[in-house]
Amino acid sequence: MSVAEMVAGRRAEAQRTKAENRALTRLTIGPSPWVRAGVLALLVVMAAIWLLPVVWGAVTSFKHEAEAALPASWWPSMGWTLDAYRSVLDNSELLRWMGNSLVVAVLVTALTVLISSMAAFAFSQSVFKGRGLLQALTVASIMMPGQILIVPLFKEMQSLGLVDTFAGIVLPQIVAPVMVFILKRFFDAIPSELLDAARIDGAGPWRLFWTIVLPLSRSILVAVAIFVFIGAWNNFLWPFIVTTDPKFMTLPVGLSTVKNAYGVQYAQNMASAIIAALPLLVLFMIFQRRIVQSVATTGMGGQ
Amino acid sequence: MNASSISTVPVPETGSPSRTRRATRARPGSDTASSTRKSLRERDKSGYVFVAPFAIAAGLFLLWPTIYGLWMSFTDQALTGTASHFVGFSNYVEALGDPQVWATLWHTVVFTLLSVVPLVVVSLVMALLVHTGLPGQWVWRMSFFAPFLLTSAVVASLSTWLFQPEIGLFDVALAKLHLGPVGWLSDENVAMYSIVLVTVWWTVGFNFLLFLAALQGIPHTLYEAATIDGAGAWRRLFSITLPQLRNIAAVIVLLQIIGSLKVFDQIYLLTGGGPNGSTRPILEYIYDTGFTNYRLGYASAISYVFFALILVFALVRLVPTRKES
Numbered sequence: 001m002s003v004a005e006m007v008a009g010r011r012a013e014a015q016r017t018k019a020e021n022r023a024l025t026r027l028t029i030g031p032s033p034w035v036r037a038g039v040l041a042l043l044v045v046m047a048a049i050w051l052l053p054v055v056w057g058a059v060t061s062f063k064h065e066a067e068a069a070l071p072a073s074w075w076p077s078m079g080w081t082l083d084a085y086r087s088v089l090d091n092s093e094l095l096r097w098m099g100n101s102l103v104v105a106v107l108v109t110a111l112t113v114l115i116s117s118m119a120a121f122a123f124s125q126s127v128f129k130g131r132g133l134l135q136a137l138t139v140a141s142i143m144m145p146g147q148i149l150i151v152p153l154f155k156e157m158q159s160l161g162l163v164d165t166f167a168g169i170v171l172p173q174i175v176a177p178v179m180v181f182i183l184k185r186f187f188d189a190i191p192s193e194l195l196d197a198a199r200i201d202g203a204g205p206w207r208l209f210w211t212i213v214l215p216l217s218r219s220i221l222v223a224v225a226i227f228v229f230i231g232a233w234n235n236f237l238w239p240f241i242v243t244t245d246p247k248f249m250t251l252p253v254g255l256s257t258v259k260n261a262y263g264v265q266y267a268q269n270m271a272s273a274i275i276a277a278l279p280l281l282v283l284f285m286i287f288q289r290r291i292v293q294s295v296a297t298t299g300m301g302g303q
Numbered sequence: 304m305n306a307s308s309i310s311t312v313p314v315p316e317t318g319s320p321s322r323t324r325r326a327t328r329a330r331p332g333s334d335t336a337s338s339t340r341k342s343l344r345e346r347d348k349s350g351y352v353f354v355a356p357f358a359i360a361a362g363l364f365l366l367w368p369t370i371y372g373l374w375m376s377f378t379d380q381a382l383t384g385t386a387s388h389f390v391g392f393s394n395y396v397e398a399l400g401d402p403q404v405w406a407t408l409w410h411t412v413v414f415t416l417l418s419v420v421p422l423v424v425v426s427l428v429m430a431l432l433v434h435t436g437l438p439g440q441w442v443w444r445m446s447f448f449a450p451f452l453l454t455s456a457v458v459a460s461l462s463t464w465l466f467q468p469e470i471g472l473f474d475v476a477l478a479k480l481h482l483g484p485v486g487w488l489s490d491e492n493v494a495m496y497s498i499v500l501v502t503v504w505w506t507v508g509f510n511f512l513l514f515l516a517a518l519q520g521i522p523h524t525l526y527e528a529a530t531i532d533g534a535g536a537w538r539r540l541f542s543i544t545l546p547q548l549r550n551i552a553a554v555i556v557l558l559q560i561i562g563s564l565k566v567f568d569q570i571y572l573l574t575g576g577g578p579n580g581s582t583r584p585i586l587e588y589i590y591d592t593g594f595t596n597y598r599l600g601y602a603s604a605i606s607y608v609f610f611a612l613i614l615v616f617a618l619v620r621l622v623p624t625r626k627e628s
Contacts, residue, residue: 024436119356234455
């Protein structure tokens with residue numbers, strides 16, 4: 001496909017979306033320009049309220065420390081500065097924690113998607129003894145709030161020698177029964193003729209899994225991966241319990257420990273908050289449609 | 304970006320003609336005629352191999368801690384000591400008589416009661432407003448959902464700064480109106496409301512997306528028919544949109560209640576359970592008992608009391624929905 005064709009395709013899609021949105025407007029609130037203006041005004045006000053704290057934090061982060069400690073003002077009278085960012089990046093271990101978070105989130109995502117899709121494939125496409133029991137256990141464990149397991153899980157990690165290791169942070173997070181359930185429902189919808197035909201053709205289970213089931217399930221796999229990644233990147237309680245050494249802390253845990261060390265340095269506080277928030281916000285701006293879709297499909301257990 | 308294309312349930316993309324053709328071609332000599340679908344699947348014993356990694360991980364990090372924690376709750380296990388003794392139900396007896404258990408449980412329930420209604424209602428309003436298809440779809444979705452992408456520590460930093468006595472944005476704004484200052488996080492009567500406020504701002508975007516996806520699943524023909532019948536915008540909202548959302552709203556409420564009961568991060572980071580223990584949730588009490596006072600056995604017992612409550616609630620709530628559907 002040439003660039004020109006791609007641009008044309010994009011433009012056509014944008015046109016289609018616009019037309020759909022116009023149709024939607026007509027169907028939901030009708031043609032009245034006053035109603036439309038009213039709804040639009042409400043949207044603007046709510047969006048402004050929702051963005052305000054972040055914008056406010058960003059403004060503070062560009063202030064001089066001396067001014068940040070003065071009563072709140074929107075416009076810095078002492079001028080804009082990058083001092084806060086400089087000292088945060090120089091002094092704190094922010095970048096290391098960010099790296100840790102990235103490693104942890106990527107590992108959790110890759111392992112969760114792999115073992116969940118394998119289990120879902122087995123539940124969906126194989127017949128084996130104990131399948132019913134395992135499946136029932138998996139569905140039942142969706143109800144289990146992981147938070148109440150912190151005490152025995154920590155003790156277990158202690159005896160396995162996994163406290164203050166990446167394995168200790170990652171492994172308990174890769175068990176996601178709800179994702180197995182979602183993927184199984186998706187795999188169930190793959191036409192069985194397709195799989196049976198491949199079986200007759202002599203394809204083994206691994207071939208079926210890698211060359212038919214997974215490629216057909218790209219959309220749901222991406223959805224699950226995005227959902228798991230956001231959760232792992234932001235997870236606080238478990239990494240907080242299983243790490244005491246700053247070397248292994250993830251971003252949320254590390255940030256929570258420096259809060260007091262900074263004392264009243266608001267500009268630096270805000271600078272590290274903004275740096276910590278950036279990766280996911282940027283990802284969201286680029287992949288908004290995908291992320292919205294993945295939350296919508298996985299957020300409710302695929303209902 | 305495409306504004307109106309959140310499909311709720313993705314469908315397998317079975318559009319790979321070459322693969323299909325190759326797969327359907329039967330190999331000569333294979334006994335295709337006698338092979339029914341069932342026998343093909345039954346001959347496949349790979350299920351164990353595929354389920355093994357998940358089963359082992361779940362066994363190690365979900366099932367075992369569940370059993371181990373239950374065992375621990377009947378012992379006087381400490382974090383450091385090695386020897387522990389079986390103490391029967393005495394941890395449970397102590398938990399039921401412990402005023403801190405009841406107090407923190409109460410804070411958790413209060414937080415849940417205060418947060419669920421706005422988290423569902425505000426997200427519904429947001430979704431309805433965005434679903435009108437008015438220009439700026441990308442911006443609206445971004446603004447409402449972005450806070451959900453922030454980690455709890457960032458949310459805590461931002462809101463501590465907003466709530467800062469005297470110099471924070473809220474107190475400065477109130478002072479301009481000759482009001483305040485308010486002890487947002489330091490006044491026992493206010494702190495819980497401040498935490499709820501932060502929580503609504505932070506997590507409402509998630510429910511917003513769930514509602515939005517559900518709205519996009521409503522067939523346009525319903526609206527078209529209603530318009531032809533002369534139904535106005537309000538009538539369409541109350542007679543089509545809201546009734547169509549009933550089931551999804553019930554699920555969101557249930558998920559939100561269970562989510563709110565598990566509150567920990569923002570309270571721990573914003574007030575540490577204070578002032579004067581007035582916001583401390585049950586999970587923080589479990590954490591404190593286990594990791595500050597080193598009483599793992601007792602902490603496990605409280606965990607199970609809490610788990611039993613969640614379970615009872617979830618089952619009670621699930622039974623009527625099953626009947627309806």
